[in-house]
Amino acid sequence: MKETTDAAFDPVVFLTNAGLGRRIVRLKAKEDFFSQADEANCIFYLQTGRVKLTVVSEKGKEATITLLSAGDFIGEESIAAVAGLRMATATAVIACTALRIERAEMIRVMHEEHTFSDLFLSFLLARSMRIQADLVDQLFNSSEKRLARILLLMAEFGKPGEPEMLIPQITQETLAEMIGTTRSRVSFFMNRFRKLGFIEYNGRIRVHKSLLNVVLHDQLPEHNAVSASIMVNKKDHSTQIRKKAVIVSKIAHNQ
Numbered sequence: 001m002k003e004t005t006d007a008a009f010d011p012v013v014f015l016t017n018a019g020l021g022r023r024i025v026r027l028k029a030k031e032d033f034f035s036q037a038d039e040a041n042c043i044f045y046l047q048t049g050r051v052k053l054t055v056v057s058e059k060g061k062e063a064t065i066t067l068l069s070a071g072d073f074i075g076e077e078s079i080a081a082v083a084g085l086r087m088a089t090a091t092a093v094i095a096c097t098a099l100r101i102e103r104a105e106m107i108r109v110m111h112e113e114h115t116f117s118d119l120f121l122s123f124l125l126a127r128s129m130r131i132q133a134d135l136v137d138q139l140f141n142s143s144e145k146r147l148a149r150i151l152l153l154m155a156e157f158g159k160p161g162e163p164e165m166l167i168p169q170i171t172q173e174t175l176a177e178m179i180g181t182t183r184s185r186v187s188f189f190m191n192r193f194r195k196l197g198f199i200e201y202n203g204r205i206r207v208h209k210s211l212l213n214v215v216l217h218d219q220l221p222e223h224n225a226v227s228a229s230i231m232v233n234k235k236d237h238s239t240q241i242r243k244k245a246v247i248v249s250k251i252a253h254n255q
Helices: 002-008 013-015 103-112 113-139 143-155 170-179 184-197 207-214 236-252
Strands: 022-027 032-034 042-048 049-056 062-069 090-093 096-102 200-202 206-208
Touching: 013 042, 022 042, 032 103, 042 103, 062 170, 103 113, 113 143, 143 170, 143 184, 143 206, 143 207, 170 184, 170 236, 184 200
Parallel strands: none
Antiparallel strands: 022 096, 032 090, 042 096, 049 062, 049 090, 200 206
16 A cells, blocks of 8 residues: 555655645745744745845854755755754745745655655755865865856756856845855956856846856966866766756646
């Protein structure tokens, strides 16, 4: 009887539709999914849109720690053994559609449906590898290369399918927070990238593939920087990305 249940479960259907313990939510740009220090009582699956995670220090300084795209889970800390408080604020960068899953329902489906728990584990692995790549980037690369990498990640270079060359609107202040530098430095680098033909921007930023040269081939003179791929080039990581892309594609088709 259990085998029949497992075979019938479809994670795409589960993540597309509302049901017991889950509902579809739609947020406008700049609306919050949750705020830092809120009760961590649910998790979100982002169907469409872009989300940024920010943290605020005790002294009131805010920092953007990552950007999330369709196919990502938001607020995975809610399924920890002991439910606690949110460690960051999740804000819609553009209009978003997401599935809100209650903590109890998320834990239930992970225990009972192995196809779903495999999917979620793949997401956690991909997130862990991204965090490691971010740390290497922050420790060893120049701020110019860190900016190039962030722009390429936002344009989804390195993922299956065509990259989204026109990235969501983002301020230079946010970019500066993400790479750990000042807004004036970001402005300087952006102007330099534009003069070299790597990007175009007039309100929104259009990223060209040639920007990869900054990260991968040391085209710009940076003698004290260590080259790093924008993605961790490992077979397992590529597999996780392909799985995510397939599910996002199916969900978009079903909507």
